[in-house]
Amino acid sequence: MKSAFIGIIGRPNVGKSTLLNAILGEKVAIATDKPQTTRNSIRGIFTRQEGTNGPDDEGVQLVFIDTPGIHKGRTKLGEAMTETAVNTLKEVDLVLFLVDNLTDRTKADNWIMAMLSEIETPKILVINKIDKLSPEEYLELYNKYDQTGMFEDIYGTSAIDGRNVGDLLKRIEEFAEEGPMYFPEDMFTDQTERFLVSEVIREKALLYLQDEVPHGIAVEVESFEEDARIIRIGAVIYCERKTHKGIIIGKQGRKLKGIGKAAREELESFLGKKIFLELWVKVRENWRDSRMALEDLGYIQKD
Numbered sequence: 272m273k274s275a276f277i278g279i280i281g282r283p284n285v286g287k288s289t290l291l292n293a294i295l296g297e298k299v300a301i302a303t304d305k306p307q308t309t310r311n312s313i314r315g316i317f318t319r320q321e322g323t324n325g326p327d328d329e330g331v332q333l334v335f336i337d338t339p340g341i342h343k344g345r346t347k348l349g350e351a352m353t354e355t356a357v358n359t360l361k362e363v364d365l366v367l368f369l370v371d372n373l374t375d376r377t378k379a380d381n382w383i384m385a386m387l388s389e390i391e392t393p394k395i396l397v398i399n400k401i402d403k404l405s406p407e408e409y410l411e412l413y414n415k416y417d418q419t420g421m422f423e424d425i426y427g428t429s430a431i432d433g434r435n436v437g438d439l440l441k442r443i444e445e446f447a448e449e450g451p452m453y454f455p456e457d458m459f460t461d462q463t464e465r466f467l468v469s470e471v472i473r474e475k476a477l478l479y480l481q482d483e484v485p486h487g488i489a490v491e492v493e494s495f496e497e498d499a500r501i502i503r504i505g506a507v508i509y510c511e512r513k514t515h516k517g518i519i520i521g522k523q524g525r526k527l528k529g530i531g532k533a534a535r536e537e538l539e540s541f542l543g544k545k546i547f548l549e550l551w552v553k554v555r556e557n558w559r560d561s562r563m564a565l566e567d568l569g570y571i572q573k574d
Contacts, residue, residue, distance in 0.1 A: 272321065273447035274332045278360060281369035282380060286399040290369065290430035291315045291337045294440055298541070299337075299460040299467075314461045316454045317440070331444050332452050336363065360386065365393050365446045368422075371400040372412050387421060393446055396422045397439065402429040465492045466569075468538060472506055472550070475533040479526055480519065487511040488519070489558065489568050503547045504538075509555045509568075519552050527552065 279287045292298050292315075299315045314336055321330030360366060368387060370380060387394055396416050401409055404427075413425055424442055428435045454461065462470075469490040476488055487510055494505035508530075510516055520527045527550055535548045558564035 272330045272332065272450065272452050273444070274334070274450035274453060275364040275443070275447035276334045276336065276362060277365045277367060277443060277446075278336045278338060278363040279367045279369065280338050280360070280383060282383070285369040285371050286430045287337050287369050290367075290397070290399065290428065290436070291335050293430045293433050293436045294335065295459050297459045299462065316459050316461070318452070318454070318456045318458075320456060331447050332454065332456075333440075333443060333447065334453060360390055360392065363392060364448075365395065365443065366390075367395050367397050367443075369397045369399050370412070370416070371398065372404055372408055384419070384421070393423050394421060395439075395442065396425045398425065398427045399430055401427040401434065402432060464542070465495055467541070468492050468495065468504060469506065471537050471541070472508070472530070472534045475530045475537075476508060476519070478533070479530050487515060487559065489555075491568060497544070501545045501547055502538075502542060503549075505549045506551075508550060508552045509558060510552065511554070511556055511558060513554055516552050516554050 279291060281287055295315045295317055297315075314334055317331075317333040317335065319328070319331050321328060323330065366387065368383060398404075398409065398412055398416075404412070409427055413427070416422065417425055426435060426439045426442065428439055430436065460467070469492050473488065473490045476490070480488070489509045490506055491509065492504060492506045494503065496503045508519060508527075510519060518526070519530075521529075531548055531550045534550075535546045538546045538548070555561075555564060558568070
């Protein structure tokens with residue numbers, strides 16, 4: 272058995288979570304078109320048993336760490352997210368740096384490049400969203416990064432439709448070395464069911480809400496009771512302002528009901544049981560700048 276830890280980094284909204292889900296063939300990280308969707312480091316586990324592809328196949332376990340988008344934090348939450356991503360560089364055997372060409376190279380990209388230049392960890396550049404690039408645009412971006420001499424290889428992918436993801440995975444496996452199987456073979460994430468439930472609810476809220484409201488919400492699962500037939504879940508959506516509470520609930524509660532219905536349907540498919548989901552909306556002013564709130568919600572560790 273060979274194994275490796277791989278960090279996935281990049282600025283917000285370049286498709287890190289979508290790529291992780293595509294590699295695993297399972298949804299372990301929520302993905303939306305909203306920047307800064309991922310707030311925690313999420314581990315996704317890819318395992319191929321010995322002999323799967325023939326007698327010479329040693330088997331491999333790859334542990335991917337999906338990180339929050341690296342950006343200059345304007346709140347304590349933003350700072351914690353970036354610190355989480357940066358610390359990942361110190362823990363892994365390989366770094367995947369995702370970029371796209373939907374915006375010009377940003378200060379965040381330059382900052383990441385500067386950090387990468389200071390570490391000896393092998394790096395692969397992934398140019399994502401090639402479905403939105405012309406061949407000329409892709410070649411220009413490829414050459415721009417290739418001339419830095421920092422990367423072991425450069426791949427173009429479209430994580431949304433899986434293009435070239437298999438080829439990228441084969442290349443990643445080449446960096447795995449003889450080592451133990453860190454997780455059971457049927458395990459595809461180390462996140463708890465409560466965490467996954469909270470993330471699915473937050474994803475649906477992100478998809479239903481607009482502008483600044485999504486960045487100011489958090490979800491806490493207060494109760495999770497399971498029996499043979501049904502799982503009863505009670506969760507709170509926190510927001511920062513009273514005006515946001517009204518927006519989340521919507522006229523006659525329609526928006527909150529829509530969020531709840533979408534979350535329930537996905538959770539039933541994911542958990543394989545009937546779900547009874549109750550949602551409440553509460554105001555917790557300026558929680559993104561409160562260390563106590565960030566600790567309570569699990570975004571930073573308690574001292």
